[in-house]
Amino acid sequence: MSSEKRLSLNALSGLSADIRTPAYDPRDVKPGIVHLGVGAFHRAHQAVYIDDLLANDPQWGIVGASLRRADMRDALKAQDNLYTVAVRSGEGTRLRVIGSIGSIHVAPEDPETLLAALCDPAIRIVSLTVTEKGYCHDPATGDLNADHPDIRTDLENPRAPTSAPGLLVEALRRRRDANTVPFTVMPCDNLPANGPTVHRIITQYASLLNEGLARFVERDVAVAGTMVDRIVPATTDRDTAEITAALGLNDAWPVVTEPFTQWVIEDRFPTGRPDFAAVGAEMVSDVEPFERMKLRMLNGSHSTLAYLGYLAGYETVSTTMADRNFERLIHALMSDEIMPTLDMPGTDLGAYRDALIARFHNPALKHRTWQIAMDGSQKLPQRFLGTVRDRLAAGAPIDRLALGIAAWMRYVTGTDEKGAAIEVKDPLADKLRSIATETGRDPERLASAYLSLGEVFGQDLRDVPEFSRPVTRALKTIFERGAAGAVEAAAS
Template identity: 80%
Template sequence: MSSPDRLSLETLSGLPETVQTPAYDPRSVRPGIVHLGVGAFHRAHQAVTLDDILATDPQWGIVGASLRRADMRDALAPQDDLYTVAVRSGEGTALRIVGSIRQILVAPEDPETLLKAMCEPAIRIVSLTVTEKGYCHDPATGDLNPDHPDVKADLQNPRAPTSAPGLLVEALRRRREAKIVPFTVMPCDNLPANGPTVHRIMAQYAALLDDGLARFVERDVAVAGTMVDRIVPATTDADTAEIAAALGVADAWPVVTEPFTQWVIEDRFPTGRPDFGAFGAEMVADVEPYERMKLRMLNGSHSTLAYLGYLAGYQTVSETMADPAYERLVSDMMTDEIMPTLEMPGTDLGGYRDALIARFHNPALKHRTWQIAMDGSQKLPQRFLGTVRDRLAAGQPIDRLALGIAAWMRYVIGTDENGAPIDVKDPLADRLKAIGAEAGGDPQRLAAAYLGVAEVFGRDLSGDPAFVEPVTRALAALLSKGAAATVKDFAT
């Protein structure tokens, strides 16, 4: 039962007039999409676009699924799965209630219920925001990692999987067996060529079970690649309190974001799709150039700011950008080292760069450098190393890119410049910290050891002096001078 003091369908009509509410009755919505990975990003991005669409086409409601924990379900179920999106800019905050997610399931608790939902004929799209590490793959190669613990567990019990590849393939197997047409898979994570990469991961997983199933996944399952962009910081207790005060009722888990949003989608939906294009998405034949632009320019710059900013004691991106040396560094990195690797005739890359700089400066967003620094071993191959390889192949310098990579190395040692511990959140955190301890602060030993982590750097870069030398120089500077002084040197 809903509470009069809690956001819910019952309390919607009593919200202040300045709060935007759904332009449809959420109770009339029918599910057409299952989304794996109901986190803050999905709720501030894809679910908002679907909220717009549902006002005219109620068949595209979302059944969300958490692949790890029950906390999102437990927070939103008592409020009829409604939640607030707070859009913050220098001009203030605009509040909107989103109702497109009509149910949240928890895979580890009950994979069978989730699989049954994925097999409903009305479900024509399964989308994902499970982060890079959720695909159980090797970021350096883009292939499925058959030794991943979640993959090994699913192969032992393939009819009750809990990993993203396992759930997708088992649901597709069941649909095939029941003669229900396959859904379209729509990954919305920052993977290079995320459509082909996820298609390959699914086929490789299926091949470990059955060759015929693998051929079916390769031949008959459509995968629509995407590029998604919106900065969504983690919600703080202060955010929750402020939003509750503005609403007049409590919202257990609102999300905070910026005004900018972008969604580029490959138009590969043989069984139908919402009219994404009428509500702000860009439908294209090939998303790869847009994805590469975003991964290299936005995400690469974001990670650079996160590691170098955190090491200098800056808590947020906007605080980091208030230091002119940091702004100059990322602007020059985009202009001189990243943009020349992008072939996008007709696209104003300089305008995109300037828009990114403005977004990074947004003082209302408070995007924590520590949050962006998470899972760096999974992110570096996508955000930095494609650019690096292109630059090296062209015989061009990589000094600023090397500084971003060296800053990651300095960060994952696990102690900051004052000797305080860093809470490194990364699948390889223990191994990376052990490497740092063994190297004992020697930049050459440290760089060589980290570059030997093949899951991150592959086999080619650790033997290339054009890569090793600038990374080692940058790491030596960070260890001897600190981040702020090193950035100042690079920016002058």
């Protein structure tokens, strides 16, 4: 399709009437939010909520920022920063064009321009979706990892940072020095207690620079915790081609998602906020119970499906769930081991479980198990280990949780059940592969070596027999019977 047929502001009027377009002129929108991490999830989630409210309140447009690469900026800039959200279900696909992102900056390319945007007095919220690893912290403790390469680099040149903690703190320092009120930080990643955790991380980073700055960040900067929920698979070339054909215009980087969406926000915005509730967000005083519910039930189950499903030869979540043994396993995992650890009066956890299972079955999403399996060393502490600790404290069994953890151990060895290489995407990939090479296929040695990784499992679990034994036993079963056989045994 020629460049003249590209998605753009001028082309919106020619779209089919059944394609939803912005109910405002994006050229009239003023920026009020900077968002760090303009990836697929943000564009299918927060940017959609903001798009809903801009018709009534145009002062909350988004300035986007990529902390790594320029490809998203380049793709969207050529189409006036518009893009398409394709909502897919078994009933078909609905298209919507989003206009809430006004511009995108690339931090490594030009940190000063991004910092200038962060220091604009009109910016009252800085939100983030940088994934767990983007916070440069120790997932086992929730503290800043001062030895992280990005943090070391930023500490050497703190006026031109590129990490998320470095950018936030430098912008806050400049705003303080200019007598500009600090923005509210709003993390939207899957971290336990993400508000307090991120507040602690940026305070700890500031303390490495200046104690006065650290006191300012700790006392005067608000961090609003959130829980976000929407399944957003990576966009494939086939997705792009299909959406472009349905749109009648070339969209270089659309996003694909499911009908379900949820955003729970701690109402902690001393310098103002949009009317999030008017567009469907839930404003609460304490987001932590919702975070825990989602991390344990959705994310923990998702990772279990990803590792076991990949090893069993299933490419997507929906094809994995089509195997009745996997569906029974996930239902039992949530019902028997996860839900008893959640204290949420007034919330129907059974209904939430059933809705999750229905979402996992959505055949239109094609959410790849390999994609979900990425960065497992960062995800396991958030998605599994809190549940494990609560179960152990109650003297309760953890057999299904242990199977998910053991499947991660088998996956990160880097070789699948047919002897083919697995492309393991993880910050600890080299260390994990080296351990597997040294221990071989001995489940006791392999489990013991992986459990000794303090950055994943902390210091309290390795020598607890009620934890190490079921994990080792599950790993032994996966090696002997394969992932599908282990799931069949656990589901029976």
